[in-house]
Amino acid sequence: VEAAPTAESCVNLGLEFFSKGRVRDALEQFDNALELNPNPTEAQAAFYNKACCHAYREESKKAAECLRIALRDYNLKFGTVLNDPDMAPFRASPEFKELQEEALRGGEDIGSGFRRDLKLISEVQAPFRGVRRFFYVAFIAAAGISTFFTIPRLIFALQGGDGAPDFLETAGNAAINIGALCRYCRARGFVFLGKQERRRADYKYLS
Structure with missing residues (x-):
């Protein structure tokens, strides 16, 4: 049968x-x-x-x-x-x-299928993006908080008077914190631009 x-x-x-x-x-x-x-x-x-x-x-x-x-x-x-x-x-x-x-x-x-392909390519190319993003945010936050507390001390040092911190030491700390903040922000900007370039390349690859 x-x-x-x-x-x-x-x-x-x-x-x-x-x-x-x-x-x-x-x-x-x-x-x-x-x-x-x-x-x-x-x-x-x-x-x-x-x-x-x-x-x-x-x-x-x-x-x-x-x-x-x-x-x-x-x-x-x-x-x-x-x-x-x-x-x-x-x-x-x-x-x-x-x-x-x-x-x-x-x-x-049909866009969801296309976006899924892009996401898969992106994850293969950058599997630890989430971890890197966490550390970038953590470093920027730490540098920002440190700068926030250092600026008032620098102003106090400029004013002088009893109990004022050493100006050169405070200025040096402020410069380090501001430099670190700028460096991490700049690095994050490069990562964002690189991500945009990769996205355009992925679109071109899938197109």
């Missing part, structure tokens, strides 16, 4: 048809898979491979519709669209540019 088709078996059969150039038959199988209560992974595969079929037939609008659903509802990575050779015809279309711009704008429909 022949087993009843499942979403998985339909996807696999569709892939087999597609590899043989039987695009119409492949599309039919992917549609069948979507009617057989697929799980999220099977639904993603069905919609994405439907998009590949439409791209092959240069039906860019239909391909974009399938990709939008896969990106929005089934956690498809935008990088897959960018790297798959089967998507080459679609990437040359205006519909791809529109989809890409929507992702870059961070729209609710």
